[in-house]
Amino acid sequence: MQVINSLGYQVIFDDSLVSLKTFLAERQYSKVLVLVDRNTNDHCLGALQVVFNDLEDYDIIEVDPGEENKNIDFCIGVWKTMLDFGADRKSLMINLGGGVVTDMGGFAAATFKRGVDFVQIPTTLLSQVDASVGGKTGIDLDNVKNIIGTFTQPQAVFINTQFLKTLDDRQLTSGFAEVIKHGLIYDRDLYNNVKELKVRDIAADIIFRSVEIKNEVVSQDPTEKGLRKILNFGHTIGHAIEGYSLFNDNNPLLHGEAIAVGMICEGYLSHKLTGLPEEELNDLIATFRAYFPDYRIAIENYDDFFTLMKNDKKNVGDKIGFALLSSIGKCEYDQYVGEELIIESLDFYRELISR
Known part of the structure; x- marks a missing residue:
């Protein structure tokens, strides 16, 4: 396991994701929400089972993959689902996916009830080396990339390089x-x-x-x-x-x-x-x-x-x-x-x- 210290959080290289299990045990969040797209739901979500076995309350939110879906309409859907699942300000959003999921999930978390904690688990090479690190969250508007967003740092970033095997x-x-x-x-x-x-x-x-x-x-x-x-x-x-x-x-x-x-x-x-x-x-x-x-x-x-x-x-x-x-x-x-x-x-x- 390797660690990079960033702006008040750590980027943790951990193919076992045991460090995520430790992180959640220490934080004791009221609820955990996991944002995925269809691809990460099928190919990556199972790797978190070691974490889910110890959680009493978690829910999955699924969005469609693709940059064309990183927009306000899909973000509204995420916010509504967070409400339906009873998320409060002591909840945590885990964004499991590529740049679309980490950008939009970070933005949804940063703005829901004026901000709930989130962590990034990037599953593509693009999101591992770029989108998940640095605290930029955002969505697109009228073909303009990431024009709506915030600077909000995650609580942690967990990088599992084994996820890259799922990519074409x-x-x-x-x-x-x-x-x-x-x-x-x-x-x-x-x-x-x-x-x-x-x-x-x-x-x-x-x-x-x-x-x-x-x-x-x-x-x-x-x-x-x-x-x-x-x-x-x-x-x-x-x-x-x-x-x-x-x-x-x-x-x-x-x-x-x-x-x-x-x-x-x-x-x-x-x-x-x-x-x-x-x-x-x-x-x-x-x-x-x-x-x-x-x-x-x-x-x-x-x-x-x-x-x-x-x-x-x-x-x-x-x-x-x-x-x-x-x-x-x-x-x-x-x-x-x-x-x-x-x-x-x-x-x-x-x-x-x-x-």
């Missing part, structure tokens, strides 16, 4: 984009260690280092006033592409697939604006194209992308905000970019994949 290759690779990103923005050695790794070979020590990086960043800047903004590299354009794809493509992009496109585009902006060397840009491009499929972008979609980008949380006034690389392993935040250069970056990506 596409889901696992999607989460790998965030591991690569952590290397790009903060740790050149991590990037070099993972850029040619087979995704199925990702080891617990790589996951631990990726979580450690995110924790080091958010512990210095919990509410994203400064340094934490570097975690958004690739996300300004990537989130816009993800939001567009979600409601316009028959097979929408997963989060990691969209931010892989975003990181190539924003890598280009980094080369133009913050000094990312051309050879490092080319290395970044080769890495992402080795893992992720090309995404066909049409010029007529640019207006839709800009509509989404202009609603991004990082913007100031009408200026679109970015985090950009100065080199692999170093990132600059509060970089504001005009539309003309953003269009140039999208054109660069379109031309790149057409060769």
